[in-house]
Amino acid sequence: MFDKLKGKGLLIHHWDTDGICAACLILKKLKDKDIINKTPILGNYYLTEDEIEEYQKFDFIFIVDMSLPEDNVVKLAEKSKVFIFDHHLGKEIKGVYHNNPIIKGGNPDEYPSASWIVNDFLGNDVNLYSLLGIVGDHEQKIKKNMRFYGIINDFCMKENIIFDELLRICYHIDSNYKLGYKKSVEEAPHILLEYHSANQILDNKIWNENYNNLNNEISKQLENIGDEIEGIIFKKIDTSYNIISTITRKIAWDSGKNTMVLNTGFFKDKDQLYVRSIKNIESMIERGKSLGYKCGGKKEVLGVILPKGKTESFVNELLDFLKK
């Protein structure tokens, strides 16, 4: 399918380990093409007008591990051939190649990462990058997915590595976006292309230092876990680091409770809000979108960027939803 691609290519990917690994797999496959990779402005699950204008110059565009708003994709597709590989919720976008088994009713447990979907599509054997995306997105929780935990264990056995080392690699790769280093995120797939083993990645000196700096900030923010309101943990933070999803996960997975985290320090005029819910939260993702907010997520995760004046009312709606 990619043999016929001509001209200049662009690869837009999520800034996390899954996005970076999926990007790496595509760049490897398309090594003979003229293609560059970009991640959106960190924290934006959409493209700005300027980005769209710049990206319309490309002849073909890959979007991996990101559910960009439909109107963004439609605008890109006016000028370019668009290929999407993703596993987030959303709706199918017509007129582009949209490979997302989840929006076609697929079971999320069978498609745990974009890296897996891409690797499978490319017809590759299971490899480090297809699995790192899974470990990055699910961390310890993947151990409950018998099929994929089995695949990961087989790989670990063969490569003489342990699960915790894979997880550590994900933390190292994710340190780039959590510290706000967009350029480093965009370099990461190229760095991974040069590596041939998990240990080489683990030894990357800069990523090690990043990881240590981040851990210090995260520990500081987790010194108290926040208030509990009718079984829902609500925590406010004020940090310029993009660690809201890490903080939310940590609190939610340690407590087993509905968890909502608000970061007032990442954007100047907007707040970041992140929820991990015990019940299915998809209807609230739709609700957020219908209110015009940048909102996305998965079955049990909601992330939204709110104008500061709207934060309180949407937080209250979410609390009401979670209490029910």
Ligand SMILES: [Mn+2]
């Ligand atoms: Mn992903």
